[in-house]
Amino acid sequence: MTFLEQIKSDFNLYTAQASDDHFSRLRKEAFAAFEQLGIPTTQLEEWKYSNLRSVQQGNFTTSCVSNLDADSLIKAGVLNTIESNKLVFVNGCLFPELSVWLETDERIKICSLAQARKDFSSIFDAHFGKYINFSKDGLLALNTALMSDGAFVFVPEGAALKHPLMITNITDANEHALFQQPRNLIIIEKNASASIIENYMAVGAYTSFTNVVNEIFVGENASLEHYKVQRAAGNTYHTNYTQLHQLANTNINQVTLTLDGQWVRNNLHFFMNGENCNSLLYGLYIPDGKQFVDNHSRVDHAKPNCFSDEKYKGILKDEATAVFNGKIVVHEDAQKTNAYQRNQNILLSNTATINTKPQLEIFADDVKCTHGATIGQLDEEPMFYLRSRGISEQEARRLLLNAFADDIAEKIKIPELVAILESEIERKL
């Protein structure tokens, strides 16, 4: 059975037992869209450098069965020292023994998506599928049609998460090749706030394909810290679509760190649907070996007086390849927009490749926007300056690369996470 045949058969199994409700109708609609669109190919402009052909030819199982037990997961570093609420998913299914719950405000709801559909159906139905548009994106459609489980986060009006929430997804490819589609729904209502860490890890030698979709709603005057840490090493293919829908006076700080993974494609889409929004998007990628990392982002300024600042930095080693494609769209109404975008890359070998494309599309006439990209090697002047003070070449290189990377790591507002990441960055360098 080919991958596509398998998807079809999985979907037939689903429809055979599904009741006819809003949720299942949406999934049927999404599947119809997927059948039209398929898995993206390099024929599409947005996927020019990102080849998923080997996934198409893969023979995956979608069962979340895993032999991992809580002890081995803890040993693998799933529960770290960060004091946070925790949800752990293995191969797409919740691993309830490892959940950690620190909040005292009972209005806040955090559980699996499957649980939320039963227990909080009115909130679920009001938000699920409302912010993404799967009619033009095959992977969004596929996730909507055949999602695994994921996290549901509801922070109601005026409430605040006292501790961060860490959503950890573990790929266990010890037994067989795996296909999973985590789906997270995060709702931060008016005047509420939350800090959320998405953490990806992997074990096992088989191939895996993980297709994540995050739908995030941020209501008026609300704020969100959102961090994505990609450490799923091994033969992993990972695509991630994060849709953020923000209303007026919201603050979002989003940081994406891509360290491990054979093939990673991040899609980040901010839609600022209200005035006076602040959107910060930062990213760091350090691919080595034959890793491939693609960061696509789109920032829609739909209303006036919003600010966005995007900075993505890459350090590429060995035969690694990276893509940066950032698009800022300033709609006709969005006067007094301030939007900044930068992509900076350091190539440490002759065989590393970066394809970068910063883009602005401006339909308003009173805006301030800048964008730019740089590609280079480690500068010789700072190297010589440090060496002339008695610092070895190796140590000078370490200092300079760490400084380049720390500029992004320090955008994270959880000190324990910054410390963990700084040692991970050190490992990669």
Next chain:
Amino acid sequence: MISITNLQASIEGKSILNGINLEIKPGEVHAIMGPNGAGKSTLSSVLAGRSDYDITGGNVTFLGKNLLELSPEDRAREGLFLAFQYPVEIPGVSSTNFLKTAINEKRKYHGLEPMEATDFLKFMRSKMEEMEMDKSLTSRSLNEGFSGGEKKRNEVFQMAMLEPKFCIMDETDSGLDIDALRLVSAGVNKLRNSERSFLVITHYQRLLDYIVPDFVHVLYKGRIVKSGDASLAKELEVKGYDWIKQEVEAAV
């Protein structure tokens, strides 16, 4: 201290230094002056170990070692210090971390244990007081956003911290107003002693009003064409470089 014999260097096939001879003893301050393009900055770069230049002849002995065979970091660890004409801004590297790394790498080279963090901070504080450095300068990233004067003062502060034996000042006066020049010179004068030698490279005489040299040499077309005491600098200030150029051309 340092003995330079018939030093020749070129860049991209173009000969810049054409046989420099210079002997500097402990505690001496030598000034090198000369018109633009004479090779002044090339001399400082070659001595500090910048790799852009090809050494085509001659040798340099520094405290008994063949300087030209040492890496830039080993030259520094042996006690050579170059105060840059254009100190480099290094965002993200804190001045404190940078100095601690530099000092401990030097200690390691000499077989010493790294300095304890508290000892280091004490040492740094005392040097900051001595050199009248503003605290805010050392808490920031290395040279980032510093004014021209602050950068040059920071070079002299690094000199105080690293305690070199031989300091090269490469056009330290360039881009400084008179107040900054005074502050920087005062710092240098505090570091003068009977053991430490200086090579002060400058286009203008005014720096030498503050850092008074024992010897002045004029560099022209990659050679030292005239040497004298501090009065030679005054003479150059009045007469410019043309008379020296004429003397040299006449001798040829």
